[in-house]
Amino acid sequence: MTRIATSTTYTKSVSYLQKNNVRLDRVSDQYNTGLKFRTAGDAPADYAATLRLEKDITMYEQYNTNSGYAVDALNLEETALTSLNERLDRAQVLITSGINASYSQDEFESVAAELSEIQEYILGLMNTQTTEGEYIFSGSLGRTQSFVNVSGSYVYQGDSGQRQLNASSSVAIPVSDPGFIFQVDTARDISTTNGNVHVGYDNYSSMLQFCEDMDRSFGVSAHTLTFTRDPSNENLYTVTDPLTGSNVSVMCKKGVMDYRGVSIVPNGEASFDVTFSAPQPQDNVLNSFTAAINAFNDSTLSEFDRNVVLNRVTTHITNTQNSINKTLGRIGARQNTLDTVINSNQEIEDVKKEAKATISEVDLYETTSELAKTNSILQMSMKSFNYMTGTSLFDYIS
């Protein structure tokens, strides 16, 4: 039979009480904080997992903020480009109406006035700024105005930089486009050395096709063709087609002849040459607007020469609109990617939050019942203390 020392009874009972108190304290902590553990020592692996998840959750919240920025930036650019397109449509209508229309000089000048307003408006759009005053079309030089008028000519001052934002840990989305999207191909020039002859194009795409065919055969450069009047027919000219090498006859109708999209007014000259220029440097549409406005305002220009200028302008506007549409397409694609990424970020964040909760947070029902249980265990050990120590033989002897 084991002998029980009195002090053992007390120390054991006190030790039980302490253990149960510690347990109650722990469960009460869990109940009040909602957390399963407080330090890495309580649950090393779970704690490490929680740290990583916390970082991920914070980062996904940040990616959401980034995506918000990206959406705003892309929307701003989209709005600017869409308005630009609308204004360019209007300009195209005005200029086309000026070609071949029998307007009076006053009417031409009022068209010029409207074009001038459109030019101002477009300049403003091409210099779009964020609320912080950053020029969105200046590439990486956001403090520099994108397009400025330098002695009558509009010049791009930015660079080719492109802002990117992290939409997730692996996806960076471009959220800007440099002003180079407005620097597009201008029409190739057509000219003659004969002062009596007038040349211009009336169908730019077939002329461009012809130029590019010649570029392929003879290298990218200017190409010169010689037209010779038929001695027997003053309305018939002969030219050697450089692509086939055979002679081609071209008929002059009402003083104008058409060859490969080019209109020529020979004015009865016996022989003259026509030069198709090498590709012209890319430029922005603002400078073409200036050319169109000047053409409308210049009352000394012949209808033919005015139309030559206006045709070049419409070609440039078309090229600009093509570039804008391409850019709008890219913006749409980025917005789609962004939508997908935002959705998947949200889902991943939810999953991570849930994972973190599973690892680090207590189940409330479970904890409540655990709390009640621990509390009654403590009460039991208090009662037990009373039983164990409440009786002494000394109470019974007198």
Added chain:
Amino acid sequence: MITEMLSIGKSAVAAQQVLLRTTSNNIANIATDNYVRQRSTTTDNALALGVGSVITQRLNDTFKQQEVWRDTANLAFNEAVFEQIHTVDQYLSNNSIGLSSSITKMFTSLESANNNPISESERTEFMSDIQGFVDRFNTLYDDIESVLSDNARKLEESTKQANELIKSIANMNNSIAAIGQKHDSFFYNLIDQRDAAVAELASLVDIRTVPNDENPDIIGINLASGQSLVLVESDLNQCTYGHLEIVPGTYDQSSKELAIRFEGSNLYNRLGSDYEITGGKIGGLLDCRREINEVLSSISQLTVALAINFNNQNREGFDLNSQQGQDLFDVPHTYPVAGDDDWCTTCYGKGSIRYAVDPSSIEKFSDCNLCFVSDDTGSFVGCYQVLEDGTLSENTVDPADFGLVIDTNPAYFYAEPNTRVTIKPAVDLARHIKVATTDAKKLALSGSGLGPSDNSNGIAMSRLQNKPSVTNGGAYSSSDDLVSFTVRYAAITCKFGAVASNANISLQAAEGKLEQSKSSYESASGVSLDEEAAHLVQYQQYYSAAAKIITASQNTFQSLLSALAI
């Protein structure tokens, strides 16, 4: 007959008085620590009638007692470890002290700066967050360091206390020897007191007691490792005793070792490195230093690697003034830091090593310590890695494989003959880390040759968050060893958390074990009040009966006188 009755009664009353006295003494000492219950027994008189002699015994179970002492040492060891480890665990895990959230904060504000690279306000937030990170690291470093200095102070105090106990045990042994073997309560109280001192000593160092062959009341005391602390000399009249001292490690002066010196000798005998002491508060304090130093190295490595990675990336880009980026963090590239007056002694050991961290191979920078060994002319002949258990690697290592460049200029590279000099690159460099600039414009977000609205370098910098760029503890061998900063910090806390968790479990086990062995010991040696109450009643009745013998003898004598009435 009457005279006989009187003497029987007298001897009986005296004997019952002793029994009552022993019982009372037991009851009186119910609350006395280390009191061993005594029991008096009577024997009959061989020469005459009546009680012969009363022998008082001390009901001590020495085997169980030794077990209690061992378990006391074990509990004290685990308590000391747990207290220190738990404190560090709380520092690492606390969200407002730990590094994790401040690293994440840096990266989120970097993202904000990337969203708006031209704006200074977002950049300013980032700059204040890197300051926040450095502050957080410094605080954490100081907090952990303060645990170590608290540890050193406790070691000193505990050693002093142990020395006093050793001395008093030796003195009490001497008194016990002088009295000789004697069976009375006064003698036993002296043994109780000596054993109380032994129990207290057992809570400081793990000891083994060796009862003397000739007089088992006298005990010699050894450390668990076998080293004598109290030595019983053969003539039994005098005990000699050792003096414990905490001394700096042989080749790492920041480490601590336990040493012993015997009375009358000036020679210290090192008791080996920290890990050979396995018990008691002193053993626990020594033991946990290794874990705490290791975690300090790990967080230092993480901080240096993070700082230099940011610096490297910032140098790739251009700042808001279109200048090539500079360092964001001021990490001393060379240690000892220039201008550090006592730089020779900041290397641990008697020698000097000057080294630099190579930012271009920062991925190799680890939490490892390196040890340089000198030959008998004082020239360094090899560099070894200090392994986790404090021993050196079998083969020599190249410091370049640890991202370090050693300055072999003899003015900075020397040692005493046959010395080992340890360098702790992570801790040494991290301790001096500062923020290099508070100018928000210096954050180089834009890429090479691009304007201030560009953020391509900022995007590249943000990629550092998930880029495996720091070794996950231990030496670098291939890029497979690399993990991201967050993963590294999680691994550090997890590893230390496991240590803390083990410390907690060991503590609970030690508490349980001691409780059990104490209860077992007490069942033999402890006082039971119920038992003593019964004895009290029992001996009172014996006493009354013995007194009746005297009364009877008196009555008989009176009857005789009356009969002879003249």
